[in-house]
Amino acid sequence: MSQTQSKESSQVPDLSTDKTPPKEEVEEEEKPPYYKRITDDDLYRNSSQYRMWSYTADHLREKRSETCQRATEVVNRKLEEFVNTHQDELTEEDMKILKLKASPLTMDEELKLINFYSKKVQVIAQHLNLPTEVVATSITFFRRFYLENSVSEYDPKNLVHTTIFLACKSENYFISVDSFAKKAKSSRDAILKYEFKLLESLKFSLLNHHPYKPLHGFFLDIQTVLHGKVDLKYMGQIYDRCKKRITDALLTDVVYLYTPPQITLAILLMEDEQLVKRYLGMKFGKEETPEEGDIDSKKKDASAPDTEDTESKDKESTKKAPEDINFDKLFSVIEECKQTLKNSESVSTEEAKRVAAKNYYCQKPDILLQKLKRKKEATDLEDGEPTSKKQKLDE
């Protein structure tokens, strides 16, 4: 996997002119038992968010299509069964209607419904006055659930409260189920009914890395890298606006395609492209900026091996590994992420209603037929035309 790659790339090249092996090599040669270099990136690679919930765009599509196809098959089979068992009662017209109206959701329709309800989760969680991170986790849980399950298997409206309730517990914001039910105008049983199913669908992974903390971190780091060159009051405004944008981003697919720092930078890019360019240019750019020069000279000093301890780290000598981050590559990644964010559109209530209805009727063909029959009767009555006549005509 990439583990080994990153290990190599994070290694210090041989800068020393004498025969002293660079620090890293000493460690690599004489490995004590269980020795393993773990960079901060490795730490992220080890997180469940990366291991279980990070996908390439293709994989994500495949995953959704699998889930959708599995659901489609079930729905179709049930429809077939319904037709078979009700063969004698169903008229040709009924069959026509079934064929036309009772069809499973497409992948796109599913996604629309999920997106619509994700937003609903956010609104309800915020309405319950939950802290930002709890809201974020609720949204994340909900969307992950529907990567594994189809809306035709579990009606999204039944999972809204369950995800929020579990997110509260997972984020140490415990509310008893009774008071939660009261606040959310739901019931204890409804909330708990799918809790296990939810946990299982989440593959028992509950810890999320949301971009809020990275945003806070970049807020600080920009202050040091662009020291004296940014207005703090302006930075404060940017920070608040970005925070809102992060919550919106959680409603999109970027959370599967990019890492939290990348998403954060993409959002900063949307707010102030010049700021991000200056900051990243200073930090990772190839052109020698004064700060860069400083870091470089420090690095050479620090390459003198530490006699005390091969690992000991002196705050002053903390330096980035050369070629660790490639400015151009990073920039293209966050630009891409920004585009994905821009292209994510919200779903209108009408559209959502239409899809929800379709989702409902394809699973309940009898109700669909009844409803249409009633509707027809109503129109027939208006027209004053007897039903039987029309039926005859059709025959």
Place this chain on the structure above:
Amino acid sequence: MSTQMITGTMDDYDDNKDMCPICKTDRYLSPDLKFLVNPECYHKICENCVDRIFSLGPAQCPYKHCDKILRKNKFKTQVFDDVAVEKEVDIRKRVFNVFNKTLEDFNDNLEEYNKYLEDVEEIVYNLDHGIDVEKTEEKLRTYEELNKQLILNNLERSKQAMENFSQRQQFEKDMKLKKKLLERQIEEEERFNKEWAKKEIVNRLSAAAAGTAGGDTNDVIEGVRNTVKLKKSSARRKLEELNLVLKNNPYFANTNMAGAGGAHPRSSIPYTPFNGDRDLHQRFALQEDKYSDPLVQELEKRSDYTASGFRSDYVYERVLTEAFMGLGCVISEERA
């Protein structure tokens, strides 16, 4: 300086080992007599003469035919009876302080290491015998210049070995002292217990005699003895513990101290506190003084936060770590 010069002058003066060739004071008559030598020429001179001749500043060596200018602060006690040995040892010390590589520096390649040792021997030999002195000195200087860092490292390493050695001595000394104290304490306790037992037996027997007629003397004695036995003192327990520590003293297992600069008594793997579990090239450096973060800075001032141990640097470190954690993971490539 040449070998001839030294051996030549030796002949003139070295008839009596215990007599200062300058003032003719004899150690036999003044037992405090101490000889010093100066590495410039290694001519033996007694302490009094050194004081007398060199107190006012550098002066020529008082030996006939020796034109070396000597400084008082360079005189040192002669360790070896034979000045030739003394000289060689000094040269060795000087050379080995510079050429201080160990087998480890050659990745345990014995052949290379031996070749290196031979080179070093040649340098020592040349200096000792006055062959190509200038060129050899130059070689020494150049090597020192080029390998400064390595030399420092190895010096540190042998210093560490010495430290371990003295640590071990200190440890043993401490433990023995503690042991002695405990033994004395136990002795006292035992004496006290014996006295107590004696008195107790007498008391109980007289009480028994006064009360019920039958009181088995043996039973009483047995009972008191058992009580004493049960009073296993805490000092004794500590002594046992100490003995165990001494028995398992890991310093004893590591007594294979090779000469200075040789193998150090630690296992060859250096101690790595974190075993790799941290990022040596974090993409940020914490610079608390440069951050303006009203929210955190306000909390820092609150007494309930301060008293709890709240630290703003922990907050900063965390958010900064998260800002760069995964920045270099390109999912579209890594998970493809």
Place this chain on the structure above:
Amino acid sequence: MSNPNYSKEKKVGEGTYAVVYLGKQLASGKSIAIKEIKTSEFKDGLDMSAIREVKYLQELDHPNVINMIDIFMAYDNLNLVLEFLPTDLEVVIKDQNVLFTPADIKAWMLMTLRGVYHVHRNFILHRDLKPNNLLISPDGIIKVADFGLARAVPGPREILTSNVVTRWYRAPELLFGAKHYTYAVDVWSIGVIFAELMLRIPYLPGQDDVNQMEVTFRALGTPTDKVWPEVSTFPGYNKLQIYPPPSRDELRKRFIAATENALTLMENMLMMNPHTRWTTAQCLECDYFRELPEPSNPADIKLSK
């Protein structure tokens, strides 16, 4: 019986919220432990301890942290499949037949500190370190276990409960009811464990919460504003009896076999002021681990006669 991949063979323990079984991973024949969490007993759905345990074990991967091999649902019960760890440090300390050396103690301290360091590196507080939760693998490796009280390091505004950590191992700021404590509470616990390993009896065995303060401060001195700014602002501080901190010599007498560097480490882990208490990183870098004796090879430590 419930999962085709594992067998449950023997019930080895039962707590209020979980039953522990020994078993085998059938494919590999490896011994495992299954912690079955009785989810049905809780009126608020999934229990908080279960959620915490699952949440943090899922993220942590370190030789000195217990490894969760798998997790599954069966009959509405949550089953955590954990590596098999036959004993723990409490059992070892209590076993009068086991003799251990300063080098053994050093090895245990090193492994514990590395494990907890990793937990902290992941921004997690353990909040229940005690000998009983330091499990030992068949090859002598210490594994930090039981994350039922763990939580992520809070955001600056969040309020924490001070009712964490088993009493004897509870840091002074917790005894005072602190609500914004840090990693330092875990370091304190390890310090107390260190002392216990050297003494082989619990170091600060308070009988109740009030007595715990008394015992702690009698042994280590009552903190003052001078050594711990603002400590006097804690409610209840004024009622305290003031004891002087112990001198180095008193500590030497109490910890008879400890070297100076060992005492330095212990003192700094048991620093009253959480600000100045050493971090796990500082502990790992201290001289105690560099001086002789070198830590024992874990596999060589004899845990039974």
